[in-house]
Amino acid sequence: MAKNNKRKRSTKRTILQILGGILIAFAALMVLGIGMFIYYAWKAPSFNEASLRDQLPTKIYDKNNELATVLYMGQRREEAKFADIPDQMRNAVLATEDNRFYEHGALDFKRLTGAVLKNITGGFGSQGASTLTQQVVKRSFLTDKKSIERKAQEAYLSYRLEQEYDKNEIFEMYLNKIYYSDGIYGVKTAAHYYFNKDLKDLSLAETAYLAGLPQIPNAYNLYDHPEAAERRKDTVLYLMNRHNRITKEEMEQAQAQDLSVNLVPRTAAERQNVDQNDPAFASYINIIKQEIKNNKEFKGQSLSDILTSGLRIYTNMDRNIQQNLQNNVDNLAVYKNKDQQAAATILDTKTGGLIAISGGRNYQDVVDRNLAIDPHAVGSIIKPILSYGPVIENLKYPTNTMIQDEKELDINGNTFKNYDTESHGMVTMREALRKSYNIPALKLFETAKKEIAPDASYHFAKKLNLHYETSDLGPAEALGGGASEFSTVQMAAAFSAFGNNGTYNQAHAIRKVMTRDDETIQFSHTTRKVMEDYTAYMITDILKDVFTIDGTATGMAPNGVNVAGKTGTATYADEFYQKYQLPSDAAKDVWISGYSPNYTMTVWMGFTKPAQYGVNSFVGHVEQALPQTLFKTVMTEISPIDGQDFVKPDSVIETGNELQVNGGSVSNKPITSSEVKTEAAGAQTPAASVRTESPAVAPTAEPTTERATTAAPMTERATTAAPTTERATTAAPTAERATTAAPTAERATTAAPTAERATTAAPTAERPTTAAPTTEHPTTAAPTTERPTTAAPTTERPTTAAPTTERPTTAAPAKAS
Numbered sequence: 001m002a003k004n005n006k007r008k009r010s011t012k013r014t015i016l017q018i019l020g021g022i023l024i025a026f027a028a029l030m031v032l033g034i035g036m037f038i039y040y041a042w043k044a045p046s047f048n049e050a051s052l053r054d055q056l057p058t059k060i061y062d063k064n065n066e067l068a069t070v071l072y073m074g075q076r077r078e079e080a081k082f083a084d085i086p087d088q089m090r091n092a093v094l095a096t097e098d099n100r101f102y103e104h105g106a107l108d109f110k111r112l113t114g115a116v117l118k119n120i121t122g123g124f125g126s127q128g129a130s131t132l133t134q135q136v137v138k139r140s141f142l143t144d145k146k147s148i149e150r151k152a153q154e155a156y157l158s159y160r161l162e163q164e165y166d167k168n169e170i171f172e173m174y175l176n177k178i179y180y181s182d183g184i185y186g187v188k189t190a191a192h193y194y195f196n197k198d199l200k201d202l203s204l205a206e207t208a209y210l211a212g213l214p215q216i217p218n219a220y221n222l223y224d225h226p227e228a229a230e231r232r233k234d235t236v237l238y239l240m241n242r243h244n245r246i247t248k249e250e251m252e253q254a255q256a257q258d259l260s261v262n263l264v265p266r267t268a269a270e271r272q273n274v275d276q277n278d279p280a281f282a283s284y285i286n287i288i289k290q291e292i293k294n295n296k297e298f299k300g301q302s303l304s305d306i307l308t309s310g311l312r313i314y315t316n317m318d319r320n321i322q323q324n325l326q327n328n329v330d331n332l333a334v335y336k337n338k339d340q341q342a343a344a345t346i347l348d349t350k351t352g353g354l355i356a357i358s359g360g361r362n363y364q365d366v367v368d369r370n371l372a373i374d375p376h377a378v379g380s381i382i383k384p385i386l387s388y389g390p391v392i393e394n395l396k397y398p399t400n401t402m403i404q405d406e407k408e409l410d411i412n413g414n415t416f417k418n419y420d421t422e423s424h425g426m427v428t429m430r431e432a433l434r435k436s437y438n439i440p441a442l443k444l445f446e447t448a449k450k451e452i453a454p455d456a457s458y459h460f461a462k463k464l465n466l467h468y469e470t471s472d473l474g475p476a477e478a479l480g481g482g483a484s485e486f487s488t489v490q491m492a493a494a495f496s497a498f499g500n501n502g503t504y505n506q507a508h509a510i511r512k513v514m515t516r517d518d519e520t521i522q523f524s525h526t527t528r529k530v531m532e533d534y535t536a537y538m539i540t541d542i543l544k545d546v547f548t549i550d551g552t553a554t555g556m557a558p559n560g561v562n563v564a565g566k567t568g569t570a571t572y573a574d575e576f577y578q579k580y581q582l583p584s585d586a587a588k589d590v591w592i593s594g595y596s597p598n599y600t601m602t603v604w605m606g607f608t609k610p611a612q613y614g615v616n617s618f619v620g621h622v623e624q625a626l627p628q629t630l631f632k633t634v635m636t637e638i639s640p641i642d643g644q645d646f647v648k649p650d651s652v653i654e655t656g657n658e659l660q661v662n663g664g665s666v667s668n669k670p671i672t673s674s675e676v677k678t679e680a681a682g683a684q685t686p687a688a689s690v691r692t693e694s695p696a697v698a699p700t701a702e703p704t705t706e707r708a709t710t711a712a713p714m715t716e717r718a719t720t721a722a723p724t725t726e727r728a729t730t731a732a733p734t735a736e737r738a739t740t741a742a743p744t745a746e747r748a749t750t751a752a753p754t755a756e757r758a759t760t761a762a763p764t765a766e767r768p769t770t771a772a773p774t775t776e777h778p779t780t781a782a783p784t785t786e787r788p789t790t791a792a793p794t795t796e797r798p799t800t801a802a803p804t805t806e807r808p809t810t811a812a813p814a815k816a817s
């Protein structure tokens with residue numbers, strides 16, 4: 001008996017020991033589990049609102065506040081608000097993903113228990129029990145990796161999420177985060193992408209398909225796997241009926257509907273292009289990016305983060321003009337070959353608002369350099385700014401001021417000539433600028449240095465936001481060579497001041513930016529009075545003559561529009577004519593900058609690389625007038641025929657066909673000095689005198705050609721110490737070198753005129769990711785004069801896209817022809 005009792009006590013003790021051990025093990029496991037949970041939670045990503053916010057596209061609006069284009073930045077998503085999600089879509093998603101979403105907390109323990117049993121029999125990760133809250137957390141903070149650590153962090157962050165947001169907000173987050181294949185995110189985007197419908201307009205079958213698609217997006221893609229897509233749709237409809245969210249009859253009717261009936265047809269290429277932005281807006285988008293990065297409100301943020309934060313950008317763009325400009329740059333018959341490039345800028349003359357811009361033929365943002373903001377040698381379009389503007393502004397010269405033109409002019413030991421090596425006798429200031437003679441321009445430039453100040457021209461340009469590294473400008477700069485390198489945007493802004501009564505407006509694309517939280521970020525730009533209204537009007541009145549019968553852009557005014565403008569040409573340095581065996585009348589770049597009371601347009605053309613025998617040069621008048629054809633075509637198409645003209649201010653009075661400043665005193669002596677001697681490029685010149693009278697010499701009938709050359713540009717522009725020499729040859733011209741060290745020479749021929757071309761410098765636009773080309777680029781020297789134009793050229797346009805412009809690695813001595 002005693003033995004039995006002892007045996008029973010021993011058995012009981014053993015059982016208690018076993019149970020105790022189990023309890024201890026269970027407690028230990030609990031402690032270990034809690035410890036691991038705490039450890040994994042501690043390692044979890046920080047809970048923050050920024051991570052919950054989805055990448056949203058940037059919408060760009062035009063000047064009329066109408067949507068122009070959308071920047072998706074590789075992830076196409078449109079945000080849907082909870083109030084805009086119809087009950088039918090809510091029911092489909094809940095029945096498919098989380099039917100008890102509004103009943104449980106962050107975790108659904110009922111589903112979790114079933115999933116655990118499935119995982120025991122099928123292996124970890126074989127069955128999921130994620131709630132919508134958990135899915136939002138996973139897409140916001142975590143990865144898709146299946147592990148105990150990730151599930152613990154998911155649970156912790158899900159509780160945090162439900163503490164901060166209500167169920168409707170979480171449901172909205174879910175529908176905006178999920179992926180629908182083909183780079184599409186969010187249910188609203190998917191509805192438009194697949195069926196071109198708003199959410200409220202989807203059929204029950206289409207709703208069911210979209211609700212089920214995110215489970216395996218690529219496998220259920222209706223374009224690639226229509227049968228699998230139909231089966232997935234039917235499954236969702238079954239679940240909706242099973243959970244009493246639709247009737248059996250509704251289920252069967254929807255299951256019978258063919259999804260392909262309303263599917264938007266798309267090619268494989270269209271599906272691969274997530275952004276699908278109109279390429280016509282690429283150049284303008286590039287400028288928007290520059291202005292965004294320069295605004296202090298976005299300081300320290302990456303451009304990618306900024307442009308995926310749901311901004312609404314309101315611009316000065318006229319989207320019709322932007323499309324028109326890029327279409328003409330791409331397709332107008334103004335190209336010799338695939339190596340020829342063009343860039344153009346159109347501003348609102350009165351406000352400086354950027355109406356349209358083209359960075360090049362078939363321009364692609366990021367891939368190509370934006371040639372519209374690249375600096376180029378400007379050639380003779382600088383003459384109104386450095387030579388004529390200062391003397392009218394400060395000395396009040398009338399337009400019939402007489403200037404003695406000469407065969408040659410010596411400055412600092414360097415000889416300058418007109419393109420034809422001839423003297424045109426006494427010419428008025430009006431005629432000299434209309435025909436772009438060099439000698440009169442240089443005499444006025446030197447007169448400004450003597451009579452006003454040595455840096456008078458420098459300061460006149462500076463007020464127009466044309467900055468030189470030194471105020472010691474020489475004849476090379478006065479003729480558009482040397483350091484006179486600016487972009488089409490800069491030159492358009494400068495010329496618009498002449499058409500705006502002397503008020504300068506910095507070119508600007510953005511008016512304001514609205515954030516996704518409706519905060520307004522204002523964008524400002526520079527506006528200032530830079531010259532007297534009489535200077536602006538008198539320059540404008542002369543430049544209107546450029547389009548007349550003996551101007552340098554004859555017949556190139558847009559039909560029915562009052563315009564003023566200046567053409568320009570840049571040629572090569574001597575060694576390039578010899579190295580590439582170029583014709584004497586070959587030019588490397590051509591310009592026109594013109595303006596009406598409504599629009600200011602500047603066009604530049606050039607080549608991406610040099611070539612033998614003038615293949616990649618503008619040879620003869622027809623080729624050198626190509627920018628004028630683009631200018632006339634676009635300005636004619638975009639300008640209203642409203643009869644607007646530039647209004648003469650009270651400060652200007654008419655004397656016959658000429659103009660003078662009201663109350664201005666005028667000398668009786670013409671500018672006649674036959675030689676201007678200086679000790680340095682920027683030194684003062686001998687006194688020159690002025691006489692006001694009607695032209696004593698009739699305008700010469702001989703046409704003129706303007707050509708400007710500059711030294712090869714570098715990213716960091718060096719101060720040009722060597723003066724420029726302008727020279728011309730007659731029959732078969734040869735390169736005539738200047739006798740001083742490394743001078744720039746300007747030469748001209750009696751053959752067809754040249755057009756002006758500028759080399760490119762380091763762009764301010766977003767750089768391409770590929771390596772910069774290393775092809776040698778021709779250098780340029782100081783310009784000569786321009787020949788009046790006649791007929792519009794019609795050069796066949798190549799179909800291939802032009803490569804980006806190349807820069808030389810070293811500067812070369814320059815010469816103008």
